Amino acid sequence: MAQYKRFGGIMAITLAATTGLTACGFGGSGGGEEGGGATTLDLLVPAYSDATQGLWNDVIAGFEEENPDINVELQVESWDNLESVIATRIQGNDAPDIYNGGPFAGFAEDELLYPVEEVTSDETYADFQPTFLENAQVGDTTYGLPWIASSRALFVNDALLEEAGAEVPTTWDELLASAKQVSELGGGVSGYGMPLGSEEAQAEAAVWLWGGGGSFGDAEQITIDTPENLEGAEFIKKMIDEGATQADAGASDRSPLFDIFVQGKLGMQVGLPPSVGQIESDNPDLEYSIHPIPTKDGGPFTLGVADHLMAFQNDGDKQEAITAFFDYLYTADVYVPWVQAEGFLPTTLSGSEQLADDEALAPFLETLPDAQFYPSTNPDWAAADSAFKALFGQLDSNKSAKDVLAEIQAQVDAG
Numbered sequence: 001m002a003q004y005k006r007f008g009g010i011m012a013i014t015l016a017a018t019t020g021l022t023a024c025g026f027g028g029s030g031g032g033e034e035g036g037g038a039t040t041l042d043l044l045v046p047a048y049s050d051a052t053q054g055l056w057n058d059v060i061a062g063f064e065e066e067n068p069d070i071n072v073e074l075q076v077e078s079w080d081n082l083e084s085v086i087a088t089r090i091q092g093n094d095a096p097d098i099y100n101g102g103p104f105a106g107f108a109e110d111e112l113l114y115p116v117e118e119v120t121s122d123e124t125y126a127d128f129q130p131t132f133l134e135n136a137q138v139g140d141t142t143y144g145l146p147w148i149a150s151s152r153a154l155f156v157n158d159a160l161l162e163e164a165g166a167e168v169p170t171t172w173d174e175l176l177a178s179a180k181q182v183s184e185l186g187g188g189v190s191g192y193g194m195p196l197g198s199e200e201a202q203a204e205a206a207v208w209l210w211g212g213g214g215s216f217g218d219a220e221q222i223t224i225d226t227p228e229n230l231e232g233a234e235f236i237k238k239m240i241d242e243g244a245t246q247a248d249a250g251a252s253d254r255s256p257l258f259d260i261f262v263q264g265k266l267g268m269q270v271g272l273p274p275s276v277g278q279i280e281s282d283n284p285d286l287e288y289s290i291h292p293i294p295t296k297d298g299g300p301f302t303l304g305v306a307d308h309l310m311a312f313q314n315d316g317d318k319q320e321a322i323t324a325f326f327d328y329l330y331t332a333d334v335y336v337p338w339v340q341a342e343g344f345l346p347t348t349l350s351g352s353e354q355l356a357d358d359e360a361l362a363p364f365l366e367t368l369p370d371a372q373f374y375p376s377t378n379p380d381w382a383a384a385d386s387a388f389k390a391l392f393g394q395l396d397s398n399k400s401a402k403d404v405l406a407e408i409q410a411q412v413d414a415g
Contacts, residue, residue: 044089148306151303194252196236214226273344
C-alpha cells in the first residue's frame with residue numbers, strides 16, 4: 001500500500017461554506033501611529049477553516065514580539081461576506097492596510113494598491129514562484145502577493161491498475177489505454193473519473209484543453225473556440241465514447257466523483273492536495289499513488305489556483321511596517337506551518353524546498369513551476385466560468401466538440 005504522511009490539519013478547499021469568525025477590538029485604518037509611536041496595521045482576511053483565526057493570531061504574536069513598535073489588528077470574515085466587507089470599507093474610506101482575497105485587478109486599476117515590490121524586500125520578492133508572480137500582475141506590475149496555492153495531480157488506484165495490467169499514464173493515449181483496461185474489469189469499476197458537471201467543469205476543461213496546448217485566453221481576450229482547445233475537447237469525447245470514463249460524465253461533479261475514487265471504484269481521477277486527507281480519513285487502506293497529470297505529449301502541466309495578499313495605500317506612512325510584516329510572514333518557518341495547517345501549498349521557493357521531503361505533497365510541488373492559471377484579470381472570465389459550468393457537459397452527448405466550444409464562446413462574447 002502506498003503510504004503518505006499527513007500534512008497538517010487538511011481541510012476541504014471551499015471558498016463559500018466557511019464559518020465567519022470576527023475578531024474583537026478591530027480598529028479602523030485611519031492614522032499611521034498611536035500612543036507611544038507604535039504603528040497599527042489593519043489586517044482583513046477570510047476564514048479558510050475554523051483554525052484560521054488562531055493561526056493568524058499565532059503569526060501576529062510572533063511578529064509583534066520581534067517588532068514591538070508595530071501592532072496588527074485582525075478581522076476575520078467568511079468568504080460569503082468578504083467581498084461585501086471590503087467594498088463597504090473602501091467606500092467608507094476605511095480600507096484595511098493588508099487584505100487577503102482573490103481578485104485584485106480592480107483595486108489595482110483604481111490605484112488603491114502598493115506595487116508588491118514597494119512593500120517587500122528584494123529577498124522576499126525573489127522567493128516567489130515566478131509563475132505565481134506573473135499571475136499576480138496587471139500589465140507589468142505585480143500587485144498581489146501570492147498567498148496560498150493549490151494545484152492538481154493524477155490520483156491512481158494502484159491495485160486496480162495492477163489487476164488490469166495497466167500502466168500509470170503520462171500521455172493522453174496512454175491514459176485512454178489504461179483507463180479502458182480498468183473499465184473492462186467490470187463490477188462497477190470505471191477507468192477515469194471525468195467530472196464535466198457544473199461544480200467544476202471549467203477545471204476539468206482546463207486539464208484537457210490546456211494539456212493539449214490550448215488556453216482560455218489572457219487579460220485582454222477570452223479565447224475558447226480555437227483549434228488548440230478543440231483537440232482537447234475532442235479527446236474528452238473519445239474517452240467517453242470508448243468507455244474509458246464513468247457513465248453520465250456530463251452530469252458528474254468532482255466532489256461526489258472523488259468519493260467514488262476513495263471507495264476504490266475508479267482507476268484514476270485528477271485531485272487536489274486535500275484529497276490526500278480525505279483518503280486518510282475515509283479509506284486509509286486504499287492502495288494509491290499520485291502522479292503528474294497526463295498531457296497530449298507528456299509535458300509538464302498543472303492547473304494552479306492562488307489567493308493573494310495586497311497592501312492598500314492608505315493615509316499615513318505604513319509602508320515600512322507593511323514591508324516588515326510581509327518579510328516576517330513569508331519566512332519559511334512562519335509561512336509553511338500556516339499553509340500546511342490549512343491544507344494548501346506554499347507559493348514560495350523556500351516553502352517548497354522546506355516541504356521537499358513530504359511524499360504526499362511532492363507531486364503537487366514539482367509541478368508548481370509549470371502552473372497555468374485562469375485569466376481571472378479579464379472582466380469576461382466570470383462569463384466564461386459560467387458558460388463552462390453550464391455547457392461543457394454537453395461533450396457527453398451527440399453534440400460535436402466544435403459546437404460545444406462555439407456555444408461557450410458565444411455566451412462569453414454576449415457578456
